[in-house]
Every structure is written in C-alpha cells, then in structure tokens.
Amino acid sequence: MNSLTRMWKKEWPLHLMLLPGLAFIIIFSYIPMSGIMMAFQKYVPNKGLFGSPFIGWRNFQLLMDYPDIRRVFFNTVYIAVMKIVAGLFVPITIAILLNELRREWIKRTFQTLVYLPHFLSWVLLSGILVDILSPSSGIFNQMLGWFGIKPIFFLGDNNWFPYVMVISDVWKEFGFGTIVYLAALTGINPTLYEAAEIDGAGRWKQTLHVTLPGMMPIIVLMLTLNIGNVLNAGFDQIFNLYSAPVYESADIIDTFVYRMGIQQAQFGFATAVGLLKSVVSFIFISVSYVLAYRLANYRIF
Known part of the structure; x- marks a missing residue:
C-alpha cells in the first residue's frame, strides 16, 4: 500500500x-452506444428509444433480404482493398526514392509538397477534383482532347468512379504515409550498404537485398493493421464526390447507412446495417492485432 500511495502521489498529475x-x-x-437499441426496434422519433416497439431481429432479416446489400458490401470491400494495396505500395516507393536524394533542399521541398494534401479536407479537395475532371471544362479532359480522345465523365461513369476514388485517396495520403517508411529507413544499418557495395551491388541490388528486407517488419505491421480497415472505404471522400448515376459502383456501407437513416428515415434498418459493420470490423481489427503480434512482434499493451 505504501508503494501504491507513493506512486499515486507521484503520478496523479498525469492521471488528471x-x-x-x-x-x-x-x-x-x-x-451514444445506447442507440444500438434502434437496431432491434421499429424506431419512432417521437416515442424515443424506450417508447419504440421492439421487433427483434426483423431489421437484420430485412437487411439480408435487401436486393442491393450484396452490391454495397462488394463496393465497400473492393474500394477499400484497392486503397490498402495502393496506399502501401506508393508510400514505400516514394520513401525509397526520397531516401536516394542527396540534395537536402530538394528532398525537403518535395516532402513538403507531398505532405500538404493530407491536411486538406475532402470538402475542399472534392471541389478541386470536380473542376479538374469535368468532361466539359476540366483540364484533364482537355489534355485527352489533344490526343483525339473523347471526354470521359470520370465522376459519373461506374467503370471509372472506383479507380478515381483510389487514385485521389492515394494522392491525398501517400505523402503522410511516407513518414513511417522514411523512419524505417533510418533504422537500417549503413554498414549493410557498404558491405553490399563492396560485393559489387549497385543501387538497384542494394534496394532489393538491403533496403526492402530492412523495411519488411514495418511493411508487414502496416499491412496487418490495415486489415481492420477493410470495411472503411472512405465516407468523407465518396459522399462528397458520388451521385445517383454511380450508386452502382460507389455506394458503400457508410453512404448506404446515411441514405437509409437520414434521407429515408429508416432509423432501425440503418442502425442494423451500421451495427453489423461494426461487429465485422471489430473481428477484423482483433485478427489484425493478433497477426501484427505474431508476424511483426507488435503489441498495444
């Protein structure tokens, strides 16, 4: 007890x-988790949580029978997986290239430029993308016209929309993601490069046999931790850029919940969808931390 008392007296400001x-x-x-009750109710706003009638699992049965729900889940996983893969490959590549720069002022300037989009909101960036990709006045379609290619409605075409989401998300976040991999590069022993150079390895061979193996623990860690984001395809981004013509390829779980709950006032049904997503995401996050511990020796506690 005396040791606990001394520790409390020493650390109470930190707890405060x-x-x-x-x-x-x-x-x-x-x-707000009390709102989970709505998933098992036919929620009526003027009756509140405790006055609305309970209907058991009926909202979940309706969810399973809903004709578009498989498409919504597929869009979510499809876009999220592409973002995870591209969001892993591009920062690694840029971090390696930045590490090869020898002029410090060029390196710092480029780092600043690629970090900036991370700090801009999707509300602002969506307006920029709409202007750039406009089929009538967008600079990108004007460039395509120079080569005789007809204008493409990137944000209104189901074939193009998912890839626009992935590319724009990578453009926004890859600069910030390189911070992790640049930090990993600083932990590689320089003598390994010297030994590889003595053995006749050029820069490409050094990258393959020294740089990438040295980064592999953090790469495995980031990949396993991203498993928990498989059902998070980016509500802010898609909500600001999608429209009714691209619901077929753009409607994800979060936007579906928004439309069902806010626009169509199906509160119980929307809560059931959100609760199912949360349960599945919790399972994925738990699995990702177990894998991170086993594969990269990473633990939270």
Missing part, C-alpha cells in the same frame, strides 16, 4: 491530464 480525453470518449463514444 487524462480526464478531459476520458470525458470526451465517454460522452461522444460510449453514451
């Missing part, structure tokens, strides 16, 4: 600093 964050989580994360 945690209180605002703890209060924020309780108010905005745990208290």
Whole structure:
C-alpha cells in the first residue's frame, strides 16, 4: 500500500491530464452506444428509444433480404482493398526514392509538397477534383482532347468512379504515409550498404537485398493493421464526390447507412446495417492485432 500511495502521489498529475480525453470518449463514444437499441426496434422519433416497439431481429432479416446489400458490401470491400494495396505500395516507393536524394533542399521541398494534401479536407479537395475532371471544362479532359480522345465523365461513369476514388485517396495520403517508411529507413544499418557495395551491388541490388528486407517488419505491421480497415472505404471522400448515376459502383456501407437513416428515415434498418459493420470490423481489427503480434512482434499493451 505504501508503494501504491507513493506512486499515486507521484503520478496523479498525469492521471488528471487524462480526464478531459476520458470525458470526451465517454460522452461522444460510449453514451451514444445506447442507440444500438434502434437496431432491434421499429424506431419512432417521437416515442424515443424506450417508447419504440421492439421487433427483434426483423431489421437484420430485412437487411439480408435487401436486393442491393450484396452490391454495397462488394463496393465497400473492393474500394477499400484497392486503397490498402495502393496506399502501401506508393508510400514505400516514394520513401525509397526520397531516401536516394542527396540534395537536402530538394528532398525537403518535395516532402513538403507531398505532405500538404493530407491536411486538406475532402470538402475542399472534392471541389478541386470536380473542376479538374469535368468532361466539359476540366483540364484533364482537355489534355485527352489533344490526343483525339473523347471526354470521359470520370465522376459519373461506374467503370471509372472506383479507380478515381483510389487514385485521389492515394494522392491525398501517400505523402503522410511516407513518414513511417522514411523512419524505417533510418533504422537500417549503413554498414549493410557498404558491405553490399563492396560485393559489387549497385543501387538497384542494394534496394532489393538491403533496403526492402530492412523495411519488411514495418511493411508487414502496416499491412496487418490495415486489415481492420477493410470495411472503411472512405465516407468523407465518396459522399462528397458520388451521385445517383454511380450508386452502382460507389455506394458503400457508410453512404448506404446515411441514405437509409437520414434521407429515408429508416432509423432501425440503418442502425442494423451500421451495427453489423461494426461487429465485422471489430473481428477484423482483433485478427489484425493478433497477426501484427505474431508476424511483426507488435503489441498495444
């Protein structure tokens, strides 16, 4: 008890600093979880949570029978997986290329330029993308016209829309993602490069046999942690860029929940969809942390 008392007297200011964050989580994360009840109710706003009639699993049965739900889940996984793969490959490549730059001012300038889009909201970036990709006045379609290619409605064509989402997401986030891999590169022993050079390895061989193996633990870690994001395809981005003509390829779980719950006032059904997504995401996150511990020796606690 004496040791606990001494520890408390020493660390109580640190615990006090945690209180605002703890209060924020309780108010905005745990208290709203009472709304899960709506998934098992025929929710009527004027009757509230405790006055609306319970209907058991009927909302989930309706969910399974809904004609578009398989397409919505497929779009979510399809876009999210492409983002994960591209969001892993591009930052690794850029980090390796940046590491090869010897002029420090060029390296810092390029880093600043590629980091900037991360700090811009999708509300702003969506307006920029709409202007750039406009089939009538967009600069991209004007460039295609120079080569005799007809204008493409990138944001209104189901064949193009998912790839536009992936490319624009990578463009926004790859600069910030390179920070992790640049940090991994600094941990590689320089003597390994010297030994490889003595053995006659050029820059390409050094990258294959020294750089990539040295980065592999953090690559495996980031890949396994991203498994938990398989059902997160990017609500902010897609909501600001999609429209009714591209629902077939653009409608994901989050936008579907928004339309069902907010626009069509099917609160119980929308809550059931969101709850199912949360349960599946929780399973994926748990699996990803187990894999991260086993494959990369990473643990939270």
